[in-house]
Amino acid sequence: TSGFSIGITPLLQYGSLDIDYVMPSEMQGAMYYQQTGTPPTPGMFHPEGIGHGSQQDLKFGYNVGLAYEIDGLTLGAIYKSQIDMKYDGVLQKTMSPMSAVPYTNDKLSTPEEIGLGVSYNLGNHTVAIDYKRINWSDAKGYEDFEWRDQNVFIIGYQYATDKWALRAGFNYAKSPIEEKSLTYMNSAGLSGGVVNTMNLLGFPAITESHYTLGGSYVFSEKVSVDLAMMYAPEQEETYMNFVGQAIHTSHSQTSASLALNYKF
Numbered sequence: 001t002s003g004f005s006i007g008i009t010p011l012l013q014y015g016s017l018d019i020d021y022v023m024p025s026e027m028q029g030a031m032y033y034q035q036t037g038t039p040p041t042p043g044m045f046h047p048e049g050i051g052h053g054s055q056q057d058l059k060f061g062y063n064v065g066l067a068y069e070i071d072g073l074t075l076g077a078i079y080k081s082q083i084d085m086k087y088d089g090v091l092q093k094t095m096s097p098m099s100a101v102p103y104t105n106d107k108l109s110t111p112e113e114i115g116l117g118v119s120y121n122l123g124n125h126t127v128a129i130d131y132k133r134i135n136w137s138d139a140k141g142y143e144d145f146e147w148r149d150q151n152v153f154i155i156g157y158q159y160a161t162d163k164w165a166l167r168a169g170f171n172y173a174k175s176p177i178e179e180k181s182l183t184y185m186n187s188a189g190l191s192g193g194v195v196n197t198m199n200l201l202g203f204p205a206i207t208e209s210h211y212t213l214g215g216s217y218v219f220s221e222k223v224s225v226d227l228a229m230m231y232a233p234e235q236e237e238t239y240m241n242f243v244g245q246a247i248h249t250s251h252s253q254t255s256a257s258l259a260l261n262y263k264f
Contacts, residue, residue, distance in 0.1 A: 002070045011061040017087040017108060019094045019202060020051030028097075030243035035100055052093035057085045061110070072121040080113040084140055091141065098197060098242045101189035107140035117154075124161060130154040136176050144188040145203065146195050147176040162218070167228075169212040176205055179239040193242030200239045200249045207232040207253055226259040 025047055029040035061083040067076040086107050095103040112135040119128035132154065136147035156169035177199040180192030190198075199205075214228035234252035241247045 003068070005067045005069075007063075007065045009063040009065075011063065011081075011083070012058065013061060013083050013085070013110065014056065014058050015085045015087070015108075015110075016054055016056045017085075017090050018051070018054035019090055020049070021094075021201075023048045023050055023097055027243055027245075030245070031097075034243055048097070050094065050097055052089045055087035055090050057087060059083050059085055074117075074119045074121075076115075076117045076119075078113070078115040078117075080115075082112040082135070082139060083110040085109060094202070095190075095194065095198065098194045099190060103144075103188065103190065105141060105144060105188065109140040109142070111135050111139035111142065124159055126158040126160065128154075128156045128158075130156075134173075134176075142176075142203075144186065144190060145177070145198050146180065146186060147199075147205075148174075148178070150174065150176050156212075160216075164218065165216045167212070167214040169214075171210050171212075172208060175208055175235075177203075179237075182240055182244060191242060193240060193244065196239035197241045197247065200237060200247055204237075204249045204251045206235040206237050206249065206251050208235065209233060210253070222263045224261045226257075226261065228257045230255045 025045040028045035028048065032038070032040045032045070061081040063078060063080050065076065065078045067074055069075075084107055088106050091106055091108065092103055113132055114135075115130060115132040117128060117130035119126055130153075132150075132152040134150040134152060136142045137149050139147070150173045152171055152173040154169065154171040156167065158165055158167045160166075180195045182191065182193050184192030184195070186195065210230055210232045212228065212230045214226065216224060216226045218224045230253065232253035234250055236248070236250045238246055238248045
């Protein structure tokens with residue numbers, strides 16, 4: 001079949017955020033010395049648990065997609081709206097021990113995305129190439145953590161018969177975070193050390209390459225099953241935190257999903 005199609009999908013997004021950690025006495029002492037110039041006395045500080053508890057939010061968004069198909073060639077575009085999630089008190093409580101300037105933002109938005117794609121089908125074979133732009137720099141919360149926009153490049157292949165299909169894919173995007181100098185101060189009043197700490201310990205988005213495998217099997221006109229797996233190789237980074245100490249993070253990702261589909 002050939003022709004033009006458009007789709008609009010409303011989204012109802014639920015989110016939950018809970019950040020808890022223990023502030024060591026040594027780090028409290030280093031902060032005290034950093035802010036006052038006076039060395040702390042022995043026993044002045046004790047390990048302190050920091051956390052506000054879990055907070056939830058429910059917000060609406062939407063996706064808009066366009067596609068044009070002719071002779072096995074499909075061209076497509078998609079837009080995903082930003083969704084402004086708010087988690088009362090979580091980020092304020094998390095960051096207050098790290099910064100001399102009060103942090104007042106409680107929003108952590110799902111960023112806007114814009115994508116383009118092309119696929120070609122020849123018999124049992126389909127090859128797809130996609131590009132996606134993720135606008136982190138305009139997303140609430142992430143903009144304060146100095147996240148950079150991402151350009152995501154995706155390639156995929158599928159071999160399909162009437163009963164089963166096999167898929168493989170790869171995508172790459174440069175990490176949206178980078179180390180800031182300790183003398184840096186952004187418009188939200190966060191120092192480079194605070195930004196480094198939140199990014200590397202709270203939101204370590206340092207993996208860049210992702211490999212995927214998947215498959216489907218059709219049991220009948222109504223019942224089918226899908227299996228998908230994803231692997232992101234380990235990445236390592238070392239930044240300086242808000243008291244000038246080195247923090248090291250390594251991060252890899254592995255996921256698997258299994259879906260049973262039934263058509264009514």
